[in-house]
Amino acid sequence: MDLPVSWLREWLPGLDMVPERIAAQLEQMGYELDGVVTAEAGLAAVQLGEVLERHAHPAADRLAVLLVADGGGEPVQVVTGAPNGHPGDRVWYAPPGTTLPDGRVLGTEHLRGVRSEGMLLSARELGYVGGGEGLWIWQGPGKVGERWPTVVGSETVLQLSLTPNLAQYAHSVLGVARDLAARDRAPLPAWPASPRLAGDEVLVRLEAPDLCPRYAVALLECATPSGTMPWVWQRRLALAGVRLIHPVVDATNAVRIDMGQPLHAFDRDRVRLPLVVRRAAAGEPLVLLDGRTVTLDPDDLVIADGDGPVALAGVMGGQRSAVTADTRRVLLESAHFSRAGVYRTARRHQLVSDAAARFGRGTDVEAVLPAVGRFVDLLHTFGVNVAGGAVQVVGPVPTRRHVLFQPARLRIWTGLDLDDEALAGELDRSGFILEAGRVRVPSWRPDIEGPQDLAEEVIRLVGMDAVPARLPARATPGVADPDTRQTDQLRDWLVAGGFVEVVSRSFVPSGVSERLGLAPAVHVVKNPLREDEAVMRTSVWPGLLDAARYNRGRGSERLALFEVGPVYLGTPAAPRERVEAGVLATLGEWPALFGASRQSVYDLKGLVEELSRRLGWRFDWGPWTEPAGALHPGRALAIVRDGQVWGALGELHPAVLQAWRLPRTAVARWHVPPVMAGQRRDGERPVPPPPYPAVRRDVSLLVPDGMPWAHVAALLQHHAGADVESIRPFDRYVDLSGTAVTVAIRYRAADRTLTDADVEARQAVLVSALAEAGIVRR
């Protein structure tokens, strides 16, 4: 809301504050301040001049050369195309450097060979209407040489943003004025006088009091406009965003901004009285002011005359009854429409209007009649006299609501050290009257619902700075969230393992999950911002792949990334969120100063195994059986836990590598098993190692073609005695005779030192058992 400060002073003539101070006070009351700007800043140098001489332009018939006294020394010479401006006329002179309201910046020019310094202005060039054609011959006050802001007065605009609660009662000049007066401990502004009710003819009948509790109508005989709107008002309305149309329409707009009460003017001679305020008939058509035709619903409220609807109540008038330039008899509506009703109707027909916005936030039922009085006053100010007429109102003024006054709770909530009387006194400033343990709520405060709203009102008046700070009295032990604790430990180990954490969006393009062989997307965003953010992810892989592509594209050769975050599963009717961990590493060898460094899919496998061991997840490996998807079919494994697939590991499929422009890359993902509060990890119990030395024997085995290591390992495990501590392959060699694997076997007894003979005996058993399976010593 752009609020000219001079307009505020209409309601608060005694307001003794500079605009910056007003702004600071309003901020303390919850208004968001977007700016305090001086209006017409570009016109600061414009000054009143007097034409001394007027000569024909030597080279152009339509131009004239004027000598103008500007209050300084030498008169200035200005070329003008205007037909007026004769010696003795006072005109507005804009020197070079002036910025006009339309954005033009003036300079010194040569027009057909004659020097012209700056410009003499028309009213329109100053941003005003009226003042006749050509130059604005000034009849107002001021001396030659005086500047525009000095003569017409400067104007400052407060640019305010209103939160929804303020929008309910402070979206008007009067509303802000009331807040400011209360804060300033000044009397609240007085209502304008209501018009005297008069007239015998029945002007209106109210048939839907639930949607319109009160409706006033005034029949006004307007004289022909006797002049133009005062420039101060022109400027106020322009700054408030109103385009001048017709004095009657301008006055309705002015009252809406001024008092927050939307008005509507009908042309009396284009309606058949009486008006009826009623629900629309289903399917009834109405042609609106903007030319659109709406088909009405029985839940819509209309104003109708003898020939059908003439307005969609509170939203927009109809074309048939609209005020025109020729209108002389005006039928003015000032009504209190149900806020929810207007909101529903505007939404149903997708109509946007200032009135609908205002009614949709709630208006003051007691303002209905005073607004008519204000309209008549403003219309007069705008140059139209009202000769006479009739005023009628239907529907009662409801009694004001009450809210319990609970001073002890107000003290607890606000922390303010104010006694009962002081609290009541604060509320009184805003118009809340204490009556027998309750406060009567002013009619203009639809936002007040309960005692807690009174606490806010007191705080708005006293100021948040008066609230002391303390910590809550009763202490509690804080308890960490076990799942977050586990995932944070997982993150720490991944970081220790050399992986960089990424955080990607939960949205992914539709189709990507399916393309990568992931769980199909379940949750579709109905109104995504972009097509590639259309569904909720079912895995962190798409984000990791995108992050890898992004970094590869910026020159990072070797990448090791991870993400731990929520994925969105279940069904649309029963969503289930789980935490997934994903890792990605580009593979290959990177030459280095001291030998190459290398990353293979086995590094990722070892990482997952070690994380599983440390976090007690007891992950197992299983065959990856999904034929299509992200992984290279010959280089993929399932991560298994308790017989169920918990994730996958492998190298990316060449098609995926190509699509994401990646080199050979390995990935893994797994669901992070949830943990319960206080639960210990399901890992292995630490025991002190035995004191006896280990004995290592290396044996080189020729493994038949196609036999996987897991098979060899199982045989070794099966035939190894109790004293075998570990079996690790450490060399693998393929030649014409087959695949040779060298295995390091460590023996260690828990209760004694093994002798060479012990070890040789065990080794012999193992080797002969392997031989039976076709695995011979090389």
Next chain:
Amino acid sequence: MGGNGAREDWATVALADIAAAPTVAALEALRVQYLGKQGRLTGELRALSGLPALERRARGAMLNGCKTDIENALARQRELLAQAEQSRQLEAERLDLTLPGVLPAWGTLHPITRVRRRLADVMLRLGFTLRTAPELETEWYNFEALNMPADHPAREMHDTFYLEAPYVLRTHTSPFQIRAMRDAGGDLPLRVATLGFTYRRDDDATHTPQFMQMEGLVVDRGIGLPDLKGVVLAVVRDVFGPTERIRLRPSFFPFTEPSAEVDMSCPLCLGAGCRVCHTGWIEILGSGLVHPRVLEAGGYDPGEVSGFAFGWGVERVAMLLYGLDELRPLYQNDVRFLQAFDAWDSL
């Protein structure tokens, strides 16, 4: 010199040769030459048996003296040669340590994780129990239970992503208030906090459609704005330093009444006014006393208890903490950017 009598010439020569032996091999040859089975000294000793007893004793003593001298000389020369050998070897092993070090393959945490942990840590220390809540939330939890019925204009403040009804992507962490209160079953005092992703249809330099919020909630008898002010001040000072100041301004949220916007003194210019804050103050979070209808939805009697809640954007904290102008880089996942945070983290 041990033994009796003058040293014979061969022994003198032997000692001189040993002292001059240039290599371990030469030294070994000398040992064999004198002390070996066929060695000179061995021969001399063997020849003793043919001598008369008196002469044998005297000569025997002299030869044993020679033997000790030769053995000592061998040992000394062996030691000298070993030292020289080691010096040569060390010299040969000299490295050019002006070559660059090999960097450890350490990873790094995302700044959002860093700030999340920082905030979780201070909330824990202030006695808040941390919990999680769903991001795919029903409209009831996200709006209705928080005093935003279907036609409420405040619902328009939340530009919502809709899923299959009744689900939405939560527009704030506040639904957690209802869940925490209901789980507490009326117990007092209740002091809980959550950190998690929230979603709004907003995308510009200072808004992303997905962002993380931290929210705290306290419910007890006698809770008021001073408790809110004290806790928020403690959190702000813990994260940004003990000289930070805060300022509350009345504001509006449907689920709090009274509501307050909290500004903190700008940590970049220390409240003097700068390019970022203009006024010395920075708007940081929304807060207020829990609305009676929200307490009711959570199963508490607003006539008996009161509470406060506050919600803070984690990205906003990150921007202030790390001096970032824009939100977007936080979600671009550029590793060069992410790896810069270790050296620029707060302690």
